[in-house]
Amino acid sequence: MSADPAQPQCPPCPKAPDSRDASPLPEIYGPQENYASLQMSSAETNHTETISPLPASRDLLQDSLDSSTSPRVKVLPTSAEEITVKKEDPTLGKKQKIRTVFSQTQLYVLNDRFQGQKYLNLQQMQELSNILNLSYKQVKTWFQNQRMKCRSGRKTTGQRITTVRLKRALQLQSTQASIPTTRDA
């Protein structure tokens, strides 16, 4: 209920492992416009877009940074240069990871959508990204993370997901079925 970005609750876990082919969309349109107005009212939409590795041809919708209404969000002092701006090194050629910090508004909308449906379609995600001024990839990644969090549920922190790996390994073996090694640790 309250503005809790970190909600580990995930009671309704509608299994939906298959969503790449068939997309049973009941066409439940509704709170889409709400988000738009909500975002505007909040005016808390800090530009989390960050600079993509590519020049990007997206629209630059820079919102006014509000430092008074965003105590949690760290606002750059002079904002002359992004601190997180670390272009890839031409010498190294390694990819740089830029961790984007979503604002509360964005998290709220994302969470709300997630509660409704765990799996969103391209259209849904695109709409969200458009409203939140995020990239499709950003939304997708976010959902992906949430899904895993939900799945984890309540497992000892020290426990590792070896079952899944084991299963996968087994499958791989079956596919190949050409391993002379009887068994190996």
Add this chain to the structure above:
DNA sequence: AGACCTTTTGGG
């Protein structure tokens, strides 16, 4: 192409 899993990296 997308989901899932894993690891890396970075912010709080």
Add this chain to the structure above:
DNA sequence: CCCAAAAGGTCT
């Protein structure tokens, strides 16, 4: 140190 975004890799 924990959590969280994201890139990288694999399977479907």
